[in-house]
Amino acid sequence: MRRLLLIPPDTRPPTLELPASLARMTGVEVGVPPARALPAFFTPGDTDALRAWLLKMVAGADALVVCLETLCLGGMIPARRVSDSLEVALERLKVLREVKERRPGLQISAFGVIVRVAHDNDPHEEKPYYGQWGRELRAYSAAFDRLARHGESERGALDAARAALPADILADWLGTRERNRALHLEALNLLAEGVLGHLCLTLDDTTPYGLAAYDRRLLEARADELGVWERLDIYPGADEVPCALIARALRPGPHRVWVRYSGLGGAETEMLYEDRPAGELVRAHLRAAGCVPAETPDGADFVLAVNTPGLRQAHRQPDFATVDTPHRHLPAFVDALRAELEAHRRVSLADIAYPNGAESRLWTMLQGLPLARLAGFSAWNTAGNTLGTAVAFGVLAPLVTDRAAHAGALFARMVDDVLYQSWARYAVRDRLSDPSPFDLGPQREAAETLLRELITPRIQALWERHFAGQGLGLELGPPHLAWPRLFTGVFPLTVTADRG
The missing domain is CATH 3.40.50 (Rossmann fold)
Incomplete structure (x- = not known):
């Protein structure tokens, strides 16, 4: 094509x-x-x-x-x-x-x-x-x-x-x-x-x-x-x-996908913005992208790793009542991701434990993994938004011809879903004067100034930790808001292949 x-x-x-x-x-x-x-x-x-x-x-x-x-x-x-x-x-x-x-x-x-x-x-x-x-x-x-x-x-x-x-x-x-x-x-x-x-x-x-x-x-x-x-x-x-x-x-299918949940009962967990449990939601998003479940990891085109809540999604983290419960074991989930990467399997990670951003505890645990080697990553907005994105990353991974473009797409999701949605937008909101969630009005300029000050150093640090030293370079523009509200940030970035 x-x-x-x-x-x-x-x-x-x-x-x-x-x-x-x-x-x-x-x-x-x-x-x-x-x-x-x-x-x-x-x-x-x-x-x-x-x-x-x-x-x-x-x-x-x-x-x-x-x-x-x-x-x-x-x-x-x-x-x-x-x-x-x-x-x-x-x-x-x-x-x-x-x-x-x-x-x-x-x-x-x-x-x-x-x-x-x-x-x-x-x-x-x-x-x-x-x-x-x-x-x-x-x-x-x-x-x-x-x-x-x-x-x-x-x-x-x-x-x-x-x-x-x-x-x-x-x-x-x-x-x-x-x-x-x-x-x-x-x-x-x-x-x-x-x-x-x-x-x-x-x-x-x-x-x-x-x-x-x-x-x-x-x-x-x-x-x-x-x-x-x-x-x-x-x-x-x-x-x-x-x-x-x-x-x-x-990439027309069918593509075989091995789904790995963070808890043994992950497929039964409840979502806040969907009408069905996580497992049925996963199956729907797989089908939409031309995928079918695989019988074993070895027989899969890629692994879809899904971080689900223990029982049900919650808005605020940490939530020890329904999300971070004994119904899942994050250290074992991270160990499994490490093993999949070491086995050179394609892994796309969908974090749906909380809506509107990655789970901070899981992100901390992931720092020992080579995150730049993931086929995909997603943790934004609804569980459906996250799953559809992660599945698309996984489907298209074998077709990647531009390594810098793939790194850019992957890094952009980490910047938005982790650094912004899970942290920076709350940090900015807390420094404003009772901002409306629907329209910042005259506070938009102050919000964008705060955003640039807070998130830019973290973007650079994330790049240095997981993406630098791989023959790639990062060009970062000034972060700002998509609309006059804090819900969606814009992080202009370009990843280039070093010439040498």
């Missing part, structure tokens, strides 16, 4: 630079739309410009990975906020038929995100009224699904939840969900027609009960009717899906 086109969900490093870097480390050229065409936070991208760019670039492309929400509604976050009609969204979707007609051999992999029911009352990533009515909308969501699944015994809870909400707000919120679900149903038709080669419909920040689960069942029923399950995945995930689909496009 020579060239891959990517239309991402937005411009954050994990959704744009990360998947692009995974492709580039294999020698593939990656084309992405101009920044002006892509969404910026909750500001929609330019869908007309995206269409024009796609039609212009398709002639020289071998594969396309496209976010349906960006193509049709201006972005993953704008898709929860804009008032564009279903008719307009479906008209924009037709460009995929057009590019397939122009280039029949083009591999088109698409993904859509089933509208989440946000856990936090975020008025920026959701519609503005969610900041006031989020709790009530979540109650309605759960009650509706419980009624749909368990019958009239749940009717009272749904009536009470509906009565607690202004009718116009509920109607608008449900209308947005129905429009996006209809877009996904049409994408299933494109899959059945052969326009799409593979489709992922994922659940972002989901729970066992809620409207996302209800939508999932409707989409699954339509998939049953169309008979498209061989080329379809519906599972919890979102931001990491471009990585999985790029891995699938560049």
Whole structure:
């Protein structure tokens, strides 16, 4: 494959630079739309410009990975906020038929995100009224699904939840969900027609009960009717899906993967932002990237090492009630990783013990291992985000032609997932004056100044400890924030091969 086109969900490093870097480390050229065409936070991208760019670039492309929400509604976050009609969204979707007609051999992999029911009352990533009515909308969501699944015994809870909400707000919120679900149903038709080669419909920040689960069942029923399950995945995930689909496009499977958990019961542990236990989540992410479980480590293409909580994820670490419990034994897990590396097996490490960053205790234990020899590393945001990224690293490891590019992608994850998400963003927050988690406002400049002061020395130290002395050099730009909030940092870095 020579060239891959990517239309991402937005411009954050994990959704744009990360998947692009995974492709580039294999020698593939990656084309992405101009920044002006892509969404910026909750500001929609330019869908007309995206269409024009796609039609212009398709002639020289071998594969396309496209976010349906960006193509049709201006972005993953704008898709929860804009008032564009279903008719307009479906008209924009037709460009995929057009590019397939122009280039029949083009591999088109698409993904859509089933509208989440946000856990936090975020008025920026959701519609503005969610900041006031989020709790009530979540109650309605759960009650509706419980009624749909368990019958009239749940009717009272749904009536009470509906009565607690202004009718116009509920109607608008449900209308947005129905429009996006209809877009996904049409994408299933494109899959059945052969326009799409593979489709992922994922659940972002989901729970066992809620409207996302209800939508999932409707989409699954339509998939049953169309008979498209061989080329379809519906599972919890979102931001990491471009990585999985790029891995699938560049290295078709099946790839055999040996999964090693940090505890004997790791597959049964509970996640905070997913609707299923860790083991089922792992299986879903393996399938999305074209992988199957291996019977033994010796028969595997790579080892997926998964650090799970003892019983259930928790937000704050250390957590000795549900995460760091006797249900797992981290020293033995680290010993096993060392043995795998010494046996020259490819190992990709997914740390899902806590959401939104690596586990500090595990990271400390890992310092005696040659971390630069890992095929992949991931520990960011939800368990799904982490798993999809780690699996993609593992799948693509045999195709790496640019050692510096691989080291850069690996190091970038350690910088973001360990140094920033697990430490620096909390250190910065503690030095600000009661910052909002949704919008820093005038404190953004101070936050970015603090970030540069705190994290830059640690980035350099991490490089010196694990990556220096291998014929590679590091060029580091000034760290800053992706959006006016602390949740996502940007760490411009380039790894180069020393000339000598």
